[in-house]
Amino acid sequence: MxxxxxxxxxxxxxxxxxxxxxxxxxxxxxxxxxxxxxxxxxxxxxxxxxxxxxxxxxxxxxxxxxxxxxxxxxxxxxxxxxxxxxxxxxxxxxxxxxxxxxxxxxxxxxxxxxxxxxxxxxxxxxxxxxxxxxxxxxxxxxxxxxxxxxxxxxxxxxxxxxxxxxxxxxxxxxxxxxxxxxxxxxxxxxxxxxxxxxxxxxxxxxxxxxxxxxxxxxxxxxxxxxxxxxxxxxxxxxxxxxxxxEKLARCVFEYIYFARPDSVIDGQCVYQSRVAMGRQLAKENARIQADIVVSVPDSGTPAAIGYSLESGIPFLEGLIKNRYMGRTFIQPEQKKRANSVRMKLSAVKSLVEGKRVIMVDDSIVRGTTSGKIVRLLKDAGATEVHMCVSSPPVTYPCFYGIDTSVRKELIAATHTEQEICEYIGADSLHYISMAGLRQVFATKRAENMCYACFTGEYPETTDCNNKNIFE
The missing domain is CATH 3.60.20.10 (Aminohydrolase, N-terminal nucleophile (Ntn) domain)
Known part of the structure; x- marks a missing residue:
């Protein structure tokens, strides 16, 4: 994968x-x-x-x-x-x-x-x-x-x-x-x-x-x-x-991450969907006390803006993406590979230093990068980092054209939310609920979405014949 x-x-x-x-x-x-x-x-x-x-x-x-x-x-x-x-x-x-x-x-x-x-x-x-x-x-x-x-x-x-x-x-x-x-x-x-x-x-x-x-x-x-x-x-x-x-299965991850935010898919604007996910996250986590909201750019930005609009906590670009680091970036040694996140992202120290930060991202798959980004913010002086994710935990592989790994490599399939939080070094971790995600698509018949990567309920049961993908 x-x-x-x-x-x-x-x-x-x-x-x-x-x-x-x-x-x-x-x-x-x-x-x-x-x-x-x-x-x-x-x-x-x-x-x-x-x-x-x-x-x-x-x-x-x-x-x-x-x-x-x-x-x-x-x-x-x-x-x-x-x-x-x-x-x-x-x-x-x-x-x-x-x-x-x-x-x-x-x-x-x-x-x-x-x-x-x-x-x-x-x-x-x-x-x-x-x-x-x-x-x-x-x-x-x-x-x-x-x-x-x-x-x-x-x-x-x-x-x-x-x-x-x-x-x-x-x-x-x-x-x-x-x-x-x-x-x-x-x-x-x-x-x-x-x-x-x-x-x-x-x-x-x-x-x-x-x-x-x-x-x-x-x-x-x-x-x-x-x-x-x-x-x-x-x-x-x-x-x-x-x-x-009677029942369809449109990929919910198109709206969460894959599609360009300015696209409209089956009548629903991708950008507005992501903002609505951020708003729902804020409603579900209103008790978090923080000074600023930042996104993991670029895919987490609309949800972070939605979180800010709903919570009233200001959104700032606390993480900056190096837009010149493309697919050809050379990582010849493990040590350099380990520093790749710092090459791709940098924290704005003057914005995050001394602040309680809500960091919004669209998903956590294996968890290998989230912890490095949390560390970036803390190294820049953030006093707290609360990670909020605009999708539920990814616990099952996808069979329909997305590489989401065998199940044993999906961190949410093998660890509790608290264990993931400790692994990435965040002060707290919060995923959007399945009910909250469905609410985003309420006007488009939420039941016509495919949520298999979160629930394991595949539209076509024959997909599960390849058992080794779940190991």
Whole structure:
């Protein structure tokens, strides 16, 4: 499993993007869209462009700006799809970079996937026994193989038939020689939305990418829906590959941490959700006496602001983030690795010295970094540090496209709240309650969220067949 080794945060899953337009520079627009989605994956990226007959593809390991430093795909096509990736299924190898592209009996077929299939291994083994040959180790190849091998009469039938074989999370952008498709799994685990330019349509993981290219938000792709785009100006069509579910399972961690705060997912603003989580934290911990509220930047900032607004305790930037320390920061020795938090964050001594500090963060996963940040504040002169977390304790792994580790590595799964508090050296530790978190989503049917990483109640029980992940 993979983590940001400095912040001890689970890695974002992936981001997908697509454009259909005869007027726009589709490669450049996709580049800009992927740049806006960079937070969802910083391991690799790729773009596939089509003119309806020919296909041009460029992919590579690294950030969007690194991979396309020497230029974009040169084909002047009218369709393009793109992808930014962190590996969830499949190793971090160049061969696994998306979008995937194949040529089959029906023509060219390209696909970008955000999510994680829970039955990929089973399907892969079955397809291999039937003669299918796999070039990668990613579950995305299972999807594209199912579509290509389907005996459905039309591409729409092929996609629907393939989707009904899958379990787990999948938000997809699919491109054929003449159409583009957006597909979302029937539980709606991962976000996916539709945008409109004057001269074409956009598909994106988040609305922040629509804003970046000046596209208008149309609507979210519905769980279980396949959206079909085959024209610049005519209205897109859609169909459902499965009947709508009574209860959905949208990932709550999108709102807590993963999504960009300026995105709106399924009608709910991410930033406002995080502020509401902070307000709820303050309501639940009104007895804490403190002088200032600080955040662990940047993901903890909206919740810290919410805490401040509700409690009346002033919010100050007591911790400053080094924004030039990116994914390429070199940590060649253990001693230097141990100091990495101090390279990433620094405390403002003049603000925290002699103060009782409430430190707000979005989550604690393994606990390896929280203690170092508490120590930063105390070394800067904070007299007390009370840590408040805008998510409940993470006690179970995620199977749907987030690397949250095997259960034994999740500190809240093996330690009490008091033990964690002592481990990180805080004067007190407070998580938002499950009831409080649900209250944040009360207007959006809180029961339609997936809380499995907190409760162990998985929407699909087949996910638990892999018992060793709980050890």
């Amino acid at each position: 993979f983590f940001d080794q400095i912040t001890d945060k689970p890695k974002e899953e992936c981001g997908v993007f697509g454009i259909y337009s005869h007027k726009e520079d589709v490669a450049l627009t996709t580049y800009l869209g992927l740049f806006a989605l960079q937070h969802r994956g910083q391991e690799s990226t790729g773009i596939v462009v089509s003119d309806g007959v020919n296909v041009d593809i460029k992919r590579g390991m690294g950030l969007v700006t690194e991979v396309f430093r020497d230029g974009l795909p040169e084909l002047p096509g009218h369709m393009a799809i793109g992808h930014v990736r962190y590996s969830t299924t499949g190793a971090s190898l160049a061969i696994n970079i998306q979008p995937l592209k194949v040529c089959y009996a029906g023509g060219n077929l390209s696909l970008s996937h955000n999510g994680n299939l829970t039955n990929a291994k089973k399907i892969r083994e079955k397809l291999a026994q039937e003669g299918a040959v796999f070039q990668t180790s990613v579950d995305t190849e299972v999807i594209i193989t199912l579509i290509a091998r389907s005996r459905g009469a039309t591409i729409e039938d092929k996609i629907a038939e393939a989707m009904r074989e899958l379990t787990g999370a999948f938000s997809l952008v699919i491109m054929t020689d003449d159409k583009m498709f957006a597909v979302r799994d029937s539980y709606g685990y991962r976000p996916l939305c539709i945008g409109k330019l004057d001269t074409g349509y956009i598909i994106s993981s988040e609305t922040c990418a629509l804003d970046a290219i000046g596209a208008a938000f149309v609507r979210d792709v519905l769980p279980g829906e396949v959206v079909v785009i085959s024209s610049d100006q005519q209205e897109f069509t859609s169909y459902f590959f499965t009947p709508p579910r």
